[in-house]
Amino acid sequence: MNPTEHREHTREHTRRSPALTFLGAAGTVTGSRFLVESDDGSLLVDAGLYQGLSALRRRNWEPSDVPVGELAAVVLTHAHLDHCGYLPRLVREGFRERIVCTPETAQLVEIVLRDSAHLQEEDARFANERGFSRHRPALPLYDVDDVERTLRLLDAVEYDEEVVLGRSTRLTLRPAGHILGSATVHLEVDGAALAFSGDLGRPHHPLLRPPAPPPAVSAIVIESTYGDRVHAADEPDVLADAIRRTVGRGGSVLIPAFAVDRTELVLLELYRLMSAGAIPRVPVFLDSPMALAALEVYRAAVATGSPQLRPEATELLAALDLLRVRGVPDAAGSMRLNRPGSPCIVVSASGMATGGRVIHHLAHQLPDHRNCVVLTGYQAVGTRGRQLLDGAHQVKIHGRYVPVRAEIVDDPTFSVHADADELVGWIASASAPPEVVYVVHGEVDASRRLAARIDRQLGITAVVPALGERVRVG
Known part of the structure; x- marks a missing residue:
């Protein structure tokens, strides 16, 4: 060598x-x-x-x-x-x-x-x-x-x-x-x-x-x-059933949802259900500044023809305008939703109820048996979402235990x-x-x-x- x-x-x-x-x-x-x-x-x-x-x-x-x-x-x-x-x-x-x-x-x-x-x-x-x-x-x-x-x-x-x-x-x-x-x-x-x-x-x-x-x-x-x-191929319409029950008893529906992507999918499903007459037309509030901002990123991707998107994405996102979602950009508006005077649907982050505005809504709405919380995705061990999914009778929020009397529903179709x-x-x-x-x-x-x-x-x-x-x- x-x-x-x-x-x-x-x-x-x-x-x-x-x-x-x-x-x-x-x-x-x-x-x-x-x-x-x-x-x-x-x-x-x-x-x-x-x-x-x-x-x-x-x-x-x-x-x-x-x-x-x-x-x-x-x-x-x-x-x-x-x-x-x-x-x-x-x-x-x-x-x-x-x-x-x-x-x-x-x-x-x-x-x-x-x-x-x-x-x-x-x-x-x-x-x-x-x-x-x-x-x-x-x-x-x-x-x-x-x-x-x-x-x-x-x-x-x-x-x-x-x-x-x-x-x-x-x-x-x-x-x-x-x-x-x-x-x-x-x-x-x-x-x-x-x-x-x-x-x-x-x-x-x-x-x-x-x-x-x-x-x-x-x-x-x-x-x-x-x-x-394995995700079920044909899940029953869990969300529609939960909304009909809740509105029927005079309650409101709270949907913790991840601000990025999950919120878009939840809103699209609400539009589909309302358009089909499967759920009553009650006000829909999006209480997450982050979700509102993320939605604009998705809209921009549609406007520029992003190759990531399916061809039907343009039509689907345009449907959100017809849903007439009421964005809640400020804290004062969010606080008013803690005690809604009539049935409504509130979509708010975070998806596993670990932080964000949804925590305040849970503190006010969980004690009322008329209300319903719909979980729309994976709930990690140790999160409030997982505790609710596992049937907790109370959850700790800001140092105090809050009784869980509201109906808790798991809808795995959004994963x-x-x-x-x-x-x-x-x-x-x-x-x-x-x-x-x-x-x-x-x-x-x-x-x-x-x-x-x-x-x-x-x-x-x-x-x-x-x-x-x-x-x-x-």
Whole structure:
């Protein structure tokens, strides 16, 4: 071996193998954070907040495992809080590099993070005034200034555009069909290839086209929110029945809904039901400034002919004008809805009743047996939504227990997460099977059952990683 060959041989054997570390969303459905390390440095896929159980929420406050000083970039799959809500905390800790995402994700992240900071500041102020926090004083995890610094780092790229992140690191975002701007992530790092599903949408989303199939990679990191179940093909009209019952007894319907995407789908269904005469024409209020802003992003996507949208999306979103939704931009209007004088429907964030204006509505409306709360999506363990779903007789709101006398209804038809069949089908649609699948972003049983099914049905090694576990890639 000549000297040149020896130097090349030594360099090849001393090169650091790419590694993947699961810093979040392992054994739980929230807090998505995945660290990829290589000779080019480190990058983070998603930087989400933990939600739900207090033990999980405390992780948001613990010293971060993310090596902020070594990060060359953060890549976002989409704009939901459990995927992007930790970003301002990273910036507060010194992160100053690019945050790569799609243009629509950038627009929605701006709305989501500003709302998150505002709510945290308001919650801290309220806790200090009422004295129900164990911390003296109660502080927000981050503030609006941290968010403004974060927004300046957003770097919007189009789907299928190859992004160079280093000498040997390439990134491509592909449509995920979950919410507007959502993406799966394809990374090529030091010759290894891996893909992240983010939150994967369903083939029949009312507005969005189906997810793009995964590329040929050695490893796939896949969500498992509904990894242990299959969405029913033909659900009864749960929402219509609940509204008719509630209005019939003189009550109002409260629908906690995620401000991004879920609200649009709920409003479209209300329009369909009213147009068909399936429910009475009562006033519909949208009490979420964030949802009102997100709705405008969806309208803009329709106006510009976004290829993410189905052809019928134009007609569907135009139908919302006919519904004559009454937006509630200010706090005073929101407070008046706490005790509506006549039956109405209130759609308000957040979807799992973890924060936002819906909390105040719950405090006032849960004690009245005439009212109804309709849950429209996945409710993580430890959230108020999950407590209501599980039949709680009281829930704690702002330091006080509130009796639950209102009717609680679960309507699973609004989920835009792929179910077990659809997750397995997505993996199977890859042009070549991966060597390994890492199952994340699900409760433990859901993740384990999906992993077992992937192994059994596709013959692919499937692993449920532990929090903090580090694996080699390629």
